[in-house]
Amino acid sequence: MELVCIGLSHRTAPVVVRERLALSESRQVEVLQRLAQSPVEVLWVSTCNRVEVYLSAPDGMLARERAVSELRALGGDEALDHLYEHRGEAALIHLFRVASSLDSMVLGEAQILGQVKDSFERGQGAGAVRGELTRACAAAFGCAKRVRTETAIGRAATSMASAAVQLASKVFDGLKGKTVLVVGAGEMGELAARHLQQAGATKLFITNRTLARAEALATEVGGVARPFEELFSLLGAADVVVCSTASPVPLFTRENVGALGKGRKGRPLFMVDLAVPRDIDPGVGTLDWVHAYDVDDIQKFVADNAAARAEEAHKAGVLVAQEVARFVKERALREGMPVLARLRQRAEAIARSEVERTLTSLGDGLTDKQRKSIEAMGRAIVNKLLHEPTSRLRAVGPEGEGNRLAGAAAELFGLLEAEMEAADAEASALAPVPQQVATGAKR
Amino acid sequence: MSHTLVSLACHAYGIAAVAYLAYLVRQSDALAMAGRVLVGGGLVLHGVALFELLGAQSGRPVGMAQGFSTLAFLLLAIFLALDVRYRRPVIGAFLTPLAVTVLIPGLLMHGGQSPLPPGVRQPLLPLHITLALLGLAAFAVAAGVGVMYLLMERQVRAKRFGLLFSRLPSLEFLDTLNRRLVVWGFIALSITLATGAFFVASTIGWQWDGKSIATVVAWAVFAAIVNARIFAGWRGRRVALLTMAGFCLVLVSFLTSYDVTASTAAAMRIP
Numbered sequence: 001m002e003l004v005c006i007g008l009s010h011r012t013a014p015v016v017v018r019e020r021l022a023l024s025e026s027r028q029v030e031v032l033q034r035l036a037q038s039p040v041e042v043l044w045v046s047t048c049n050r051v052e053v054y055l056s057a058p059d060g061m062l063a064r065e066r067a068v069s070e071l072r073a074l075g076g077d078e079a080l081d082h083l084y085e086h087r088g089e090a091a092l093i094h095l096f097r098v099a100s101s102l103d104s105m106v107l108g109e110a111q112i113l114g115q116v117k118d119s120f121e122r123g124q125g126a127g128a129v130r131g132e133l134t135r136a137c138a139a140a141f142g143c144a145k146r147v148r149t150e151t152a153i154g155r156a157a158t159s160m161a162s163a164a165v166q167l168a169s170k171v172f173d174g175l176k177g178k179t180v181l182v183v184g185a186g187e188m189g190e191l192a193a194r195h196l197q198q199a200g201a202t203k204l205f206i207t208n209r210t211l212a213r214a215e216a217l218a219t220e221v222g223g224v225a226r227p228f229e230e231l232f233s234l235l236g237a238a239d240v241v242v243c244s245t246a247s248p249v250p251l252f253t254r255e256n257v258g259a260l261g262k263g264r265k266g267r268p269l270f271m272v273d274l275a276v277p278r279d280i281d282p283g284v285g286t287l288d289w290v291h292a293y294d295v296d297d298i299q300k301f302v303a304d305n306a307a308a309r310a311e312e313a314h315k316a317g318v319l320v321a322q323e324v325a326r327f328v329k330e331r332a333l334r335e336g337m338p339v340l341a342r343l344r345q346r347a348e349a350i351a352r353s354e355v356e357r358t359l360t361s362l363g364d365g366l367t368d369k370q371r372k373s374i375e376a377m378g379r380a381i382v383n384k385l386l387h388e389p390t391s392r393l394r395a396v397g398p399e400g401e402g403n404r405l406a407g408a409a410a411e412l413f414g415l416l417e418a419e420m421e422a423a424d425a426e427a428s429a430l431a432p433v434p435q436q437v438a439t440g441a442k443r
Numbered sequence: 444m445s446h447t448l449v450s451l452a453c454h455a456y457g458i459a460a461v462a463y464l465a466y467l468v469r470q471s472d473a474l475a476m477a478g479r480v481l482v483g484g485g486l487v488l489h490g491v492a493l494f495e496l497l498g499a500q501s502g503r504p505v506g507m508a509q510g511f512s513t514l515a516f517l518l519l520a521i522f523l524a525l526d527v528r529y530r531r532p533v534i535g536a537f538l539t540p541l542a543v544t545v546l547i548p549g550l551l552m553h554g555g556q557s558p559l560p561p562g563v564r565q566p567l568l569p570l571h572i573t574l575a576l577l578g579l580a581a582f583a584v585a586a587g588v589g590v591m592y593l594l595m596e597r598q599v600r601a602k603r604f605g606l607l608f609s610r611l612p613s614l615e616f617l618d619t620l621n622r623r624l625v626v627w628g629f630i631a632l633s634i635t636l637a638t639g640a641f642f643v644a645s646t647i648g649w650q651w652d653g654k655s656i657a658t659v660v661a662w663a664v665f666a667a668i669v670n671a672r673i674f675a676g677w678r679g680r681r682v683a684l685l686t687m688a689g690f691c692l693v694l695v696s697f698l699t700s701y702d703v704t705a706s707t708a709a710a711m712r713i714p
Contacts, residue, residue: 149472170599170608173616265676268614289679291599301604 001132002060005091006067006083007045007052009103013082020075021051029126031070035063036128042067043133045119047112049104054095056132060087089328092136096320099140100147107313108153109162111198113144136327143323150319153312161191161242163298164272165199168240171270171291175201181234182206182223183243183251185213188274192242193221205234209245236260239267244274254283261289272298339406340393342415344386351378446550448492449512453550455485456519456543463535467610475532482523482539489516510576510697511549515542517580525584525620531612537587545583571638578631579693582665585624586690589683592617596680618678625672625686629665632693636662654699661692 008017023031028044035055036042040063043054053071057063064085071079086094097103101112120137123129129137147153165175172178180201182193185208197204204223208214211227218225226234235241235257245251252271271292273280278294285292293301332339355378359371366374393405409415459481466474493516496509522538525531591611598608611617636658643650668685671677 152470169613170595171614173613173619266678267676268679293602297602300602 001039001056001058003088003091003132003136004055004057004060004064004067005052005086005094006055006064006071007050008079008082008084009050009052011103012084013079017075017079017082018049018051021071021079022046023074025122028122032123032126032128035066035070036123036126041123041130041133042128043119043123043137044128045098045116047115050098052098054091054133054136056136089324092327093320093324095136096140096143096324097317099137099144100316100320101144101153102147102313102316102320107309110148113141113148117141135331139323139327143320146319146323147316151312151315153309153316160274160295160298160302161188161195163302164192164242164274164293165195167272167293167298167301168270169199171268172239175199175240177202178239179203179237180205180240180242181238182217183231183241183279184208184245184275185210185217186244186246188244189242190217190221192244192272192274193217193223196240196242197221197223201240205238207231207234232256232260235269236263239270241269241271242274243272243279245279247275247279248277250277250281251279252284253281254287257284257290258287261287264289274298339410339415340390343389343409343413344382346413346415347382347386348379351382354378445492445496448488449546450550452485452489452492453543453546455481455488456515456539456546459485459535460539460543463532463539466532467536468606470610475535478532478535478539479523479526482519482526482535486516486519486523489519506552507698508549508552511545511552513576514580514583514697515546515549517577518542518545518583521580521584521624529616529620531616533610533612534588534591537591538584541583541587568642571635571642574631574638575635575697578628578635579697581624581628581631582686582690582693585621585628586687588617588621588624589686592621592683593680596683614679618682621683621686622672622678625665625668625682629662629669632658632662632665652699654696657692657696657699661689661696664689664692 008021010018023046028046032042032044035053039058041056045052045054051071053067055063055067068080068083071083094103099113099116101108101110104112116137120129120134123133168175175196178201180196180203182189182196182204185193185206189206189208193204193206204218204221205226206214206218206221206223207226207228207230208217209228211225214225217223231251235252243251257269266289269290271280271284271290273292273294275295280292280294282292282294284290332342355375358374359366389409393409396405459478462474462478462481466478489512493513497513518538519542522535522542525534592614594607595611595614595617597603598605598611599614639655639658643655664685668677668682668689672682
C-alpha cells in the first residue's frame with residue numbers, strides 16, 4: 001500500500017481556486033464513495049485554507065490519477081496548476097504537519113486538528129477510511145497532541161486579530177460570558193470577529209457606519225448587528241472592544257469613554273485599536289479601568305512572540321519527525337512485505353560488499369567480462385537463496401500465517417533490530433531539519 | 444519524631460518551591476506535577492506530625508513555633524486545594540516559597556515551647572485558634588495572589604510582554620480568587636474576633652493591647668474591602684493593596700498573641 005497526498009492550500013492557491021473546491025458534506029461523501037473502491041482508502045480534508053486528498057492504494061499512481069480527475073472536475077484545469085503532491089513517507093509527514101497546525105496560515109492555530117478529525121470521521125462513516133488511513137490518522141492526532149502539549153506553539157499569537165484575543169485573555173479569564181463589540185466591519189473587523197467568536201465570546205455585537213455590512217458580517221460569524229448611533233451605549237455594556245474603522249479622527253477620547261465610568265462601577269474594559277489612523281485616542285488608556293492597545297503595541301507583542309514561535313516550530317518539527325519515524329517503524333513491524341524487502345536489501349548489501357572485496361583483492365588483472373561474471377554470481381546467489389522464502393511468504397499473503405512467517409524471518413535475520421537502528425539513525429540525523437525528511441525519504 | 448516529619452515535609456516544600464519557580468521559567472507539565480506531588484506528600488507528613496503533636500495538647504498549638512508550623516500547613520493546604528480546583532500551577536511559584544519562609548522559623552524555634560497555663564484553658568480556645576490560623580492562612584494566600592495581581596497589572600499597563608506577562612494568570616482570575624479568599628478569611632476572622640472577645644472578657648476583662656487593636660483594625664480593613672467590593676464595585680489594584688495591608692495587620696496580631704498569652708498568664712498571676 002502506498003500513501004499519496006494531493007491537494008492545494010493557502011500556500012499554493014488563491015482563495016478563488018480554493019473556494020471552488022470547497023464541497024458540502026454530502027458532496028464530499030459522494031466523492032469519497034467514488035474514489036474509495038476497495039482496497040483504495042481516501043481521506044478528504046477540506047478547510048477554508050486547504051483541500052487535500054490522502055489516498056492509500058496498492059497502486060499510488062492509478063489512485064492519484066483518479067483523484068486528480070476528480071479535482072479537475074470540481075475546480076477546472078486552473079486548479080491543477082496549484083496542486084502539490086507528496087508520496088510515501090513525505091505524505092505521512094505532511095499529514096502529521098497539517099494535523100499539528102505546522103502548515104496552517106495562522107501557525108499553531110487550534111481549529112485544524114478538529115477539522116482533520118471531522119474529515120476522518122466523515123471518511124470512516126462513508127467507509128472510505130479503513131485500516132491503513134485509520135492508523136495513520138490516529139498517529140497524526142497523537143503527534144498533534146504531543147506538539148500541543150510539549151511545545152508552546154499553540155500559545156504563540158500569530159496574527160493581529162489573534163494577538164488581540166490573546167491580549168484580552170490576559171485581562172479576562174477567557175471570553176466566555178463576556179460582551180464583545182466589534183467596531184468596523186472591514187477585513188480586519190471580520191478577522192477579529194471570527195477570532196473572538198472562536199475564543200468563545202458569548203455576546204458579539206458588530207457595528208459599522210453602513211449597517212448592511214455589519215449585518216452581513218453578523219450573519220456570517222453569528223453576531224448581532226447594531227446601528228452606529230448606538231456606539232456608546234454598546235460600549236457601556238462591553239467588556240472587549242476591537243475597532244478598525246477608516247475614521248480620520250479618533251472615535252474614542254478620554255472624555256467620551258470616561259463618561260461611561262460611573263455606570264460601569266469599575267468593570268474593566270479592554271480596547272484594541274487595529275486602525276491606522278487610530279480610532280482610540282492615547283488618553284483613553286490612562287483611565288484606571290481601561291486597558292487600551294493600539295497597532296504598535298500589538299505588533300510589539302507579535303514581534304516578542306516571533307522568536308519564541310520560530311523556536312517552538314522547530315521543536316514541533318522535531319516531534320513530527322520522531323512520530324513519523326515511529327509510525328513507519330511500527331508499520332514495518334506490522335506488515336510482512338517490508339520484512340521481505342529488508343531481507344533482500346540486506347542480502348544484496350552483503351553480496352555487494354563481498355563482491356567489492358573480492359574484486360579489490362584480485363587487483364587490476366581482471367578483464368571486464370570476468371568482473372561482470374563475479375558481480376553476476378553475487379546477485380545470483382542472493383536471488384537463488386531468497387527465491388524460496390520470498391515465494392512462500394508471498395503465497396501466504398500479509399495476514400495471519402504470513403505475519404507469523406515474516407515475524408520469524410525478521411527475528412532469524414535480526415532485521416528488526418537493524419531496521420530500528422537504521423530508522424533511529426535516520427530520524428536523529430534528519431530531525432533538526434524536518435523539511436529534509438520529506439524529500440529525503442521515499443518508500 | 445514529629446520534628447523529623449516536619450523537617451522532611453519542609454524539605455519536600457522546599458523542593459516543590461524550586462519546581463514551581465522552574466515552572467515559572469519553563470512551562471512544563473512535569474514540573475507542575477512534581478510540585479503538586481511534593482506539596483501533597485509534604486502535607487501528609489506534616490499533617491501526621493501536627494496530629495500527633497496537637498492531639499497530645501487537646502487540639503491547641505502551643506507557642507509560636509507550633510503556630511508557624513500550623514500556619515504553613517494550612518497555607519499549603521489551601522494552595523493545594525486551589526491548584527487542584529483551578530490548575531494554575533504558577534500560583535505555587537509565589538506561595539510555596541512563602542510557606543517555606545513561614546515554616547523555617549517554626550522548625551528552628553521548636554523545643555522552646557511552654558505548656559499553656561491551666562487558667563486560660565477554655566472550651567472555645569481550640570476553635571478560636573484553628574479559625575484564627577485558617578483565616579490568617581487565607582489572608583496570606585490572598586496577599587500572595589494580590590502580589591501576583593500587582594505584578595501582572597504592571598505588565599499589562601506598561602505593555603511589557605515578558606516572562607511574567609506570558610506566565611501569570613489573567614487579571615480577572617487573580618481578582619476573583621482574591622475576592623473569594625478575602626471573604627472566607629473575613630468570615631474566619633470575624634468568628635475569631637467574637638470568640639476571642641468572649642474568651643478575654645470572661646477571664647481577665649477586655650484590654651486595648653497591641654494584639655486586640657491590630658486585630659480589630661485588620662477586621663475593619665477587611666470589612667471595608669468586602670463592602671467596597673459588593674457595594675462600590677471596587678476591584679483590582681486598590682483591593683490588592685488593601686488586602687496586603689490587612690494581611691500585615693493580622694500578622695502583627697498573630698505575632699503578638701504569644702506575648703498576650705504570657706501577659707494574660709501574668710495578669711492572672713500564674714507562674
